[in-house]
Amino acid sequence: MNVSVAEPSAEKAGLHHPLEALFSPRSVAVIGVTPTPGTVPYDIFYNILSSGYRGTVYPVAPGKRSICAVRAYRYVLDIDEPVDLAVIVFPANVVDKALEQCGQKGVRAAVVISAGFREVGPQGAEREKRIKEICSHYGISLIGPNCLGVINTDPKVRLNASFARNMPLCGRIAFLSQSGALCTAVLDYARHKQVGFSKFVSFGNKAGVTEIELFDYLYHDSLTDIILLYLEELRDGRGLIEAARRVTGGPQPKPILAIKSGRTPQGADAAASHTGSLAGEDSICDAVFREAGIIRVSSIEEMFNAAVLYAYQPLPEGNRLAIVTNAGGPGVMATDAAIRCGLSVPRLVPETMEKMRGALPAAANLKNPVDVIGDARADRYLAALEAVAADPNIDQILVILTPQSMTDIEAIARGICKFRQNLKKPICCSFMGAVDVESGIQLLQQAQIPHYILPEWACEAMAHVEQIRQWRLQPRGEFQPLPVDKETARRIIDAASAGYLDEDQALAVLQAYGLNVPPNKLCRNADEAVDFAKSVGFPVVLRIVSPQIFHKTEVGGIALNLADETEVRIAFSEMWERIGKVAPQAEVRGILVRPMIPSGYELIIGAKRDPAFGPTLMFGLGGIYVELFGDVTFALAPIDAVAAGRMVRQVKAFRLLEGARGRPPVDVQGIEECLVRVGQLVADFERIAELDINPLIAGAGPNGNVPADARIRLA
């Protein structure tokens, strides 16, 4: 079978992305095909043939004359014509040989379907390393191994290089998945929902091409409007976030919806600090995905519900929803769900209600949610829809239908499809039920009007689209390093060995980075402590400093509110003596003396070097409430002032900081600056593994944000 070579569509448009050979190859060799139907190697070849691929396909099957009546080749090197893409289905132990020949042949991209690599243990990992090296040596873009394959529905390409049973419909949604098995389920589900795809990629072990390169390709792909990602393992979290920001925040932004499953167990040492225990990969993921404009969802259903709404309907101009229903109960439920999701269900303007009054019965509810009453037929629905669509207070519409004996379901569905043709605002429907409403749902889906069995799902989808809209409106900042005394910080850090810095050293590092550290001194005797206390003024605090004493309170290593010289002298001597008894092994470096900090809100600023994301920053309600409420948020460091502002506003405690219940507001801008400075610090010094400022005391007025305790752990 020698089909004429198609010109890949993207090349016509002048695009020469490295992944073009993967998605729009002019020719494909399927390497390791067998003549046995029902096996993966056969099915992949058969799927390419039967999907109507527009290029040329070559089966490579040593010892076979032909496969499916197509002349077979012993080796890829025996093919006379150039080959853009190789799909390799050989057993794992000979994939390296096949790739070596692909490299010699000049193949530009390869999809390794075969399993038996990293996922099976050390021997497989060794094989994977080997094929990675071969691909990198020859410059082959590698998808897989251990994957389902790649699909491109572009009518100019039509490539189904996968063992998914059916070619999906053509659409504007790209789906990327680390799980191959999930892909087949998603394809089947999408077919049922009549949802089409632009590109469909299962990337398996991601030994070569990862979601990061795929994001870049799909951002430039004119046939893709929205990207869906199912991810199990984050290897380069920072790279992912940076690539996602380019996609969601570029000049032609495209949304990304992602499911990130699988939670990495945290290293035992990471749980030593507050930040360590709170900053698990999953909670960091939530926050940094949000900051990159990635909408994290928890199920395939939720993902498609939102994707379809975005892909098929115009973006709304706001979050104001009109609900048109023939049943009161579902209308109220939908209203509750909408408000819970952050949408509003506003009052309609009087003209809208006036327009409906003539067309609807007296018993109808003309207020939002509009109830056209149970016996409504298509005419009433349409009258209400015409009226609410023209209402200036309304940005989007949800139609709810319950199947009652007189409800002409198909006529209403047809009416909505027709009405939608001239509608500038997004509309979606919830025809509640299963059997009776099925024909109406089919009509809606064919017309690309999103349908949801439950109105709550519709609201959730609209809320996700609202998130996309809000993200695009969000101001973007750029990190500008603040002037800091990096040299002093470097001297302290370079001189210290791995482990925790002494408190005075940690405070000195923070001071060098411009935080409002109170004056402090490490004293070796009571006279020294008294002199220093006099110089800074009473009351003061004493804090034991010893590398072996982590929890100071437990050994009586803190004395607060010492009002005069005598109190300082007594507290100092008692503490020194007590520590000698309770912790005789501890090497006491001294007792830190500093002024008592006036009370304020206790906040936490933390930082941690995450294996996937690199330096990350944490902010939230601190002190004893940290673990109790877990009211914290995360961001990648360094951070710009705008993002710091968002971070501060993401925690529930922000309302306290603004000045709740008559208390004066705190210096929020100062807190933001602290975050920028700490972010800069952890980004500057790779050795900082963890950092906790807990509490940061936030008081009223300028310079009100004072670190009362600081821990820095060096690697």
Place this chain on the structure above:
Amino acid sequence: MDRNEVERRVVKVVCRVLGVEPEMVTPESNFVFDLGAESMQSVELVAAFENEFGIEMDENAALEVQNVGAAVDFIAAHLK
């Protein structure tokens, strides 16, 4: 049985089971990559070698053998 004889009969079996021409088969030929053995055919090959030479081989060890030359060595060792 000398090694040449073992090799001659191995090639004969390989050609019969895998349906390949004798000129395709060299000592370096990889059963899967060069001769196109499918997984079931690899099992058939092991059985055919056992019949041909009247020996019993450990199946897992036999399936580890990847090319014709190694198969000749493997069988020759069993015949000793």
